[in-house]
Amino acid sequence: MKILITGANGMVARAAANLSRELGDEVAALSRAELDISRADAVLDAVAGFGPDAVINCAAFTDVDGAEADPSACFAANSAGVENLAAACRSSGSAFVTISTDYVFDGSKKGFYTQRDTPRPQGVYASAKRDGEIRAFAAYPRSIIVRSGWIFGENGRNFLSVIPDRLRAGDNLTPIADSFGTPTYTPDLALRLRELAEADLPGVYHVVNAGDGCSYLEFAEKVCEIGGFDKSLLQPASFADLQRPAPRPVSSKLACLISEKLGFQPLRPWENALAEFVTAGSGRDGRVV
Numbered sequence: 598m599k600i601l602i603t604g605a606n607g608m609v610a611r612a613a614a615n616l617s618r619e620l621g622d623e624v625a626a627l628s629r630a631e632l633d634i635s636r637a638d639a640v641l642d643a644v645a646g647f648g649p650d651a652v653i654n655c656a657a658f659t660d661v662d663g664a665e666a667d668p669s670a671c672f673a674a675n676s677a678g679v680e681n682l683a684a685a686c687r688s689s690g691s692a693f694v695t696i697s698t699d700y701v702f703d704g705s706k707k708g709f710y711t712q713r714d715t716p717r718p719q720g721v722y723a724s725a726k727r728d729g730e731i732r733a734f735a736a737y738p739r740s741i742i743v744r745s746g747w748i749f750g751e752n753g754r755n756f757l758s759v760i761p762d763r764l765r766a767g768d769n770l771t772p773i774a775d776s777f778g779t780p781t782y783t784p785d786l787a788l789r790l791r792e793l794a795e796a797d798l799p800g801v802y803h804v805v806n807a808g809d810g811c812s813y814l815e816f817a818e819k820v821c822e823i824g825g826f827d828k829s830l831l832q833p834a835s836f837a838d839l840q841r842p843a844p845r846p847v848s849s850k851l852a853c854l855i856s857e858k859l860g861f862q863p864l865r866p867w868e869n870a871l872a873e874f875v876t877a878g879s880g881r882d883g884r885v886v
């Protein structure tokens with residue numbers, strides 16, 4: 598396939614570009630410096646110029662707390678940017694896959710969120726992502742929205758991604774014991790993004806690794822078990838103690854109603870994916886850069 602990937606320096610984009618190259622795709626992976634998705638004309642030119650079979654949008658303003666102080670920058674990327682790409686894909690006849698978030702839900706549900714649940718985003722980042730979903734479909738009904746959450750992998754700077762290296766370095770961590778999600782490993786997410794791009798079936802998909810999900814503490818404990826790290830480095834914290842500028846859902850576990858019915862295999866259990874991630878990083882000295 599001919600695939601254009603945005604936000605190329607990001608965690609998910611790198612995994613997506615790696616996979617596509619391995620599969621022999623013709624790939625244009627454009628960093629923010631090469632394509633700012635908030636610039637409608639530049640987006641139109643880039644998509645028309647490359648003429649992709651599919652665009653996979655991995656670009657986003659992902660600083661959840663920073664978004665509270667800079668809503669216009671957040672909406673420019675996560676809402677207008679998504680609409681710009683959808684409109685450009687409509688013009689060029691490309692499939693369009695864009696990543697959304699578990700944060701579109703408010704976290705009050707005890708079980709898994711499915712496509713039957715009504716989004717109630719809290720905070721600027723979540724609201725902008727939800728707005729992006731709506732604007733994508735309005736601009737281009739062929740859009741494929743992929744909600745994911747608790748993403749971890751190589752090149753990630755978020756908490757889940759740096760846990761193994763932090764523990765390897767002997768750092769103390771304070772993972773939250775009473776906040777829950779469904780972890781998602783970037784190579785597995787990349788595979789599903791590519792499959793969805795190829796299938797070209799519009800709709801909202803929930804994409805996470807299989808299993809019952811976990812708390813941040815359980816995730817960190819599993820890292821200790823896999824990597825042989827000292828569990829006493831983990832000092833459990835509670836969600837109520839989290840003093841952050843942006844609200845977050847206390848529980849945002851996702852399940853998909855349609856993927857398996859369409860023939861997509863469930864992604865492997867998150868513990869298996871985590872084992873691969875921790876083992877892959879075992880050659881490093883533990884300093885997070």
Ligand SMILES: NC(=O)c1ccc[n+]([C@@H]2O[C@H](COP(=O)([O-])OP(=O)(O)OC[C@H]3O[C@@H](n4cnc5c(N)ncnc54)[C@H](OP(=O)(O)O)[C@@H]3O)[C@@H](O)[C@H]2O)c1
Nearest residue numbers: 604606607608609629633634656657659674698745746748
């Ligand atoms: N990480 C998670 O746990 C998580 C959970 C749910 C959903 N998601 C979603 O998954 C997707 C990928 O996230 P990620 O974790 O890979 O994020 P990431 O590592 O922060 O990568 C995002 C990339 O987008 C770029 N970007 C920001 N604004 C842009 C713009 N206007 N135009 C073009 N590029 C822009 C960033 O560049 P700069 O660094 O230069 O700003 C960065 O390289 C996003 O849609 C995110 O909302 C992530």
